[in-house]
Amino acid sequence: MNVQEVVNSLSLEVQGSKGNLEREVTGCYISDLLSDVMAHAQAGELWITLQTHPNIVAVASLKNLAGIIITNKRVPEEETLRKAEDERIPIAVSASSTFEVGGMLFKMLRC
């Protein structure tokens, strides 16, 4: 399953790096602590978070993640979207909670 399929299934709104949705999604990591993501997320995973500042792109890029999903209608900062474009890291936004998005993604990837 690629990022585009996840976006379609979960009705996400892609706001950053819209042209990079072909990447295969290997899993998901959920955390709002950036060091935790650096320590435990795996390349190819989608990252679900509430954080909206530009450092999330640097972390996702360094860990070679497939993309970032921001939950609870939070709005990514302008600079975050600009960096997402530069680093080719898709950022999608959901109106749903982290629990709901994570739950749906778990079903899609594991069941």
Next chain:
Amino acid sequence: MTQKKNIEGSFHLTGGDFTNAGGASSELKSLLTNLGIAPEIVRRAAIATFEGEMNVIIHAVAGVMHYLVTPEHIKVTLNDMGPGIPDIEQAMQEGYSTAPDWVREMGWGAGMGLPNMKKNADEFRIDSIVGEGTTVEILIKVKEDESL
């Protein structure tokens, strides 16, 4: 591993510059990848240097990240003009942090930085003088891909 010579350089880090956070580690990661170093080694170096870079940005006025890549190892030294660490043993404990609340709200300052650096390094050394600054040195061995 195709690299024969030593390669070294440094990045200047500015305290409080969260906008460019990760820039130095990202550049170093590209350099290591281009040298043909195994992805697993590059991954460990990237995590350790990003954490080191964040420590300088969060706590210090400024700092320098110096790297030396030899055919045997990657050595990174982070030297900062920061407040210094009074109790290094305490600072090394996972979960202990002196970062201000606004930094924690960004998801940093969880007290995982130094432990993450140590975990990803083969050798780790830290020295600090209160009121002057902190030096962290990490060494990661660059092995031939012998695990396969």
